[in-house]
Amino acid sequence: MVLAVSVDLKKSARVAAVIVAAVAGSALITACQNDPDIDITKLTAETDPPEVLYNQGLANLNAGKTTEAARKFEALDRQHPFSEYARKALVMNAFVSYRNGQYQEAINATGRYLNLYPQSEDAAYAQYIQGLAYTKQIPAVTQDQKPAFKAIEAMQxxxxxxxxxxxxxxxxxxxxxxxxxxxxxxxxxxxxxxxRKEYLAAVSRFRVVVEQYPNTNQVEEALARLTEAYFAMGVTQEAQTAAAVLGHNYPDSQWYNDSFKLLQSGGLEPRESGNSWISRAAKKLVGA
Incomplete structure (x- = not known):
């Protein structure tokens, strides 16, 4: 009789354990359904074959589940590091990081990819993502422009x-x-x-624009500002040359109109000097 009670107690304990497990599993499923970025494929210990993990990552990415997509690609990289799918997962993970605004992570991932697979079919894409990540970090002109230099380097x-x-x-x-x-x-x-009437310092900056960035949208103003600065210093030949080059390349510009009037106020007119650095730099301008 005592033995029967003992058996019944053990059986009841097993039944209770099964019920608890079922309830816990039901709660997990409910939680998964409510999570906006839960894996849409399955919850595993990430031990699937590489092609399965890769396809699951793509499925999550296509569904907008970027967190889960990244988890799949990272698991693939860890568990199958030398597979073809791991190579593809690395560049896809860089894309996911870029999509999520994690630009430094994207840069790190593409840097690693390009070091490992510089001649692969996805190398151009990896390099492009790196350039995009730097471009997204370019701040307003009032701030440090280091990301702009990096973006140019990556895109070049x-x-x-x-x-x-x-x-x-x-x-x-x-x-x-x-x-x-x-x-x-x-x-x-x-x-x-x-x-602040620090004309030499101003000229050095405007000169950089004309000589180093001749095909940008800043050149018109740079030439006009050079006219203004040189005129203020009494360096009339350079002022006249800057205005002449401005008029030759942008004849309908308001900047040219203002520069022309400024010279007229001093009894001068635009006149290019072949000995001026401005004249030499003008050969690279958009309208030259």
Whole structure:
């Protein structure tokens, strides 16, 4: 009789354990359904074959579940580091980081990918993502422009190393944008000096724009500001040359109109001197 009671107690304990497990599993399923970024494939210990993990990552990514997609790609990289799918997962994880605004993580991932697989079919894409990550970090011209330099470097690598890739056109567009930012920074500092009548310091900044960033949207103003600064210093030949070059390249510009009037106020007119650095730099301008 005592034995029967003992057996019944053990059986009841097993039944209770099964019920607890079922309830816990039901709660987990409910939680998964309510989580906005839970794995849409399955919850595993991430021990699936590489192709399965990769496809699960893509499925999550296509569904907008970027956190889960990253988890799958990272698991693939850890567990199958030398597989073809791990290589693909690395560049996809870089894309996920970029999509999530984790730009430094994207840069780190693409840097690692390019070190390991510089000649792979996805190398151009990895380089492009790196350039995009730097471009997204370019601040206003009032701030440090180090990301702009980095963006130019990364996108120029797309153009130089992968000239036949589909990313070249946009890479060139991003380079132009970054160069405009760098030129804008020089203009911002130059205007600061000009307002304080520190003309030599101002000229040095405007000169950088004309010589180093001749095909940017800042050149018109730079030439006008050079006219203004040189005129204020009494260096009339350079002032006349800056205005002449401005008029030759941008004849309908308001900047040229203002420069022309400024020279007229001193009894001068635009006149280019072949000995001027401005005249030599003018050969690289957009309208030259």
């Amino acid at each position: 690598a797309v153009v130089d190393r992968y000239p036949d890739s589909e990313y070249v056109d946009d890479a060139k567009s991003k380079i132009r944008f970054a160069r405009d930012q760098l030129a804008g920074k020089e203009m911002q500092v130059g205007r600061y000096y000009l307002e």
